[in-house]
Amino acid sequence: MKYIVEHYNYWLVIIIMMAGFYTVISRGNLIKKIAGLNIFQVSVFLLYISIGNVKDGATPIIEEGITLYSNPLPHVLILTAIVVGVATTALGLALVVRIKETYGTIEEDDIHNQDQSL
Amino acid sequence: MKHNLILRVVSKFLIPLIFLFALYVQFHGDFGPGGGFQAGIIFSTGIILYALVFGVASAKKVIPPYILRALASLGVLIYAATGVASLLLGGNYLEYGVLASTQVAGQHLGILVIELGVGITVMAVMLIIFFAFAERGRSEEECE
Amino acid sequence: MIESAVDITLLSLIAIHAVAIIRMRSLFAVIMLFGGFSFLSAGLFVAMDAADVAFTEAAVGAGISTILMLATLALTYAHEDVQKEEKQPTHKPWLPLSVVLITGGMLIYGTSDIPAFADPNAPAQKHVAPYYLKKSLPETGVPNVVTAVLASYRGFDTLGEVTVIFTAGIAVLLLIGGRRKSKIPFETRSNKE
Numbered sequence A: 001m002k003y004i005v006e007h008y009n010y011w012l013v014i015i016i017m018m019a020g021f022y023t024v025i026s027r028g029n030l031i032k033k034i035a036g037l038n039i040f041q042v043s044v045f046l047l048y049i050s051i052g053n054v055k056d057g058a059t060p061i062i063e064e065g066i067t068l069y070s071n072p073l074p075h076v077l078i079l080t081a082i083v084v085g086v087a088t089t090a091l092g093l094a095l096v097v098r099i100k101e102t103y104g105t106i107e108e109d110d111i112h113n114q115d116q117s118l
Numbered sequence B: 001m002k003h004n005l006i007l008r009v010v011s012k013f014l015i016p017l018i019f020l021f022a023l024y025v026q027f028h029g030d031f032g033p034g035g036g037f038q039a040g041i042i043f044s045t046g047i048i049l050y051a052l053v054f055g056v057a058s059a060k061k062v063i064p065p066y067i068l069r070a071l072a073s074l075g076v077l078i079y080a081a082t083g084v085a086s087l088l089l090g091g092n093y094l095e096y097g098v099l100a101s102t103q104v105a106g107q108h109l110g111i112l113v114i115e116l117g118v119g120i121t122v123m124a125v126m127l128i129i130f131f132a133f134a135e136r137g138r139s140e141e142e143c144e
Numbered sequence C: 001m002i003e004s005a006v007d008i009t010l011l012s013l014i015a016i017h018a019v020a021i022i023r024m025r026s027l028f029a030v031i032m033l034f035g036g037f038s039f040l041s042a043g044l045f046v047a048m049d050a051a052d053v054a055f056t057e058a059a060v061g062a063g064i065s066t067i068l069m070l071a072t073l074a075l076t077y078a079h080e081d082v083q084k085e086e087k088q089p090t091h092k093p094w095l096p097l098s099v100v101l102i103t104g105g106m107l108i109y110g111t112s113d114i115p116a117f118a119d120p121n122a123p124a125q126k127h128v129a130p131y132y133l134k135k136s137l138p139e140t141g142v143p144n145v146v147t148a149v150l151a152s153y154r155g156f157d158t159l160g161e162v163t164v165i166f167t168a169g170i171a172v173l174l175l176i177g178g179r180r181k182s183k184i185p186f187e188t189r190s191n192k193e
Helices: A002-026 A030-052 A072-103 A108-115 B005-027 B036-054 B056-062 B065-088 B103-135 C002-023 C027-047 C051-076 C094-113 C129-140 C145-153 C155-176 C186-192
Strands: none
Touching: A002 A030, A002 C002, A002 C094, A030 A072, A030 C002, A030 C027, A030 C051, A072 A108, A072 B036, A072 B103, A072 C051, A072 C129, A072 C145, A072 C155, B005 B036, B005 B103, B036 B056, B036 B103, B036 C051, B056 B103, B065 B103, B065 C155, B103 C051, B103 C129, B103 C145, B103 C155, C002 C027, C027 C051, C129 C145, C145 C155
16 A cells, blocks of 8 residues: 555556557557647656655745755756747647648558558 | 627736736746746737737737747847856856856846846747747738 | 645546547547646646646646647648548557557556655755755845756756757748748649659
8 A cells, every 4th residue: 555655646647658658659640649749748747746746845935934845956857848848849730730731631641652651 | 709899808908917927927937936938938828819819910010020030039149148248257158146246146137137038039939830820821811 | 645635636637638638539629638638737736846837837738739739730621621530540559559558567667666756755855956955045046946946057958948949939930931822732743743
């Protein structure tokens, strides 16, 4: 029981991570693939923040009378990663739009058929 | 959505509040949660809301694309120039302590300035991306 | 106790959203669920004392990402196509499913070595974090440690991140900036060449 309480957070994060991974590798629709990539990304954020979490810790804004804070370092890394993530997502979506304009479809199988690459 | 009265009135009420909140987040980021990244995003959502309700064309009259492109580079430039300024004043790159008379005051000033740079770049880039998506595949008349 | 209850509830809701995104075929529903997914994870960040991160995730994930995905959906599917559904998958799910199960199993096996969740004595909490928590206020005069580390101690890192965002903006402009002049379908264009 103690082992479960100490690790359930990581397990659920890994389940979310695998849900995103499965969407990426099993679905052919490019918009859905990008949604899957985003799920994967958010699960990594969750993993980092769980590692930085401290029991009964406070938000790391220094105040008199509080001694225990959460670890601020993962917060910094993830804060910038989120904004960079949306910029790269926008880049991926722009590529999807260009693929649609060139091939007339965003289904991976149809694109491979047109290119005769499979 | 141009003719929806409720949307127009409510968004006219909301947009100034969104801008105000963005400025609060930008300049209060060192005491409470917030900072340049969040403020930039919130500021751009205000303009995106305006574009959704009143049309992209009128939003581009508020912030023309060439200003956005200049702002996007300006933010990065402010950030990098802060580093160069601290170099010239005798410190290391991005060592803010030398920017003002005392270490703490210099640090505070440096953090405020670079957060401003971050905010400007993030706001401009998000709007550039949104306008690029919103205008793609439409002719001139459809955007009106 | 109540903290772990909130934790488990939010994490389970997020996992349910993720599974629903896999199973939904209407892309509009997928994008809306993704917005909910981001918003719930922002709530979870608050529960894990990361107010700054939650702030960003709520504005970015639930706001900008969702809008951009909707814009892409509008550009890639015809107006008349009300369903906007993805195609039925043609492959059998067994190969990706087994890959995912094996990877997930190995990762879960790997967590047995990670220190307990929210353990104040974990190595991650003992390395540089105490230095930042103790020194950042006297050294920078900024009470928000996240801002102090982001802008001052790791200022060079953040300069790189801002440059990445700037570059992504330029790349999007290069790819889809400006209006398309002609709409030549793919088939006719390849015949001409």
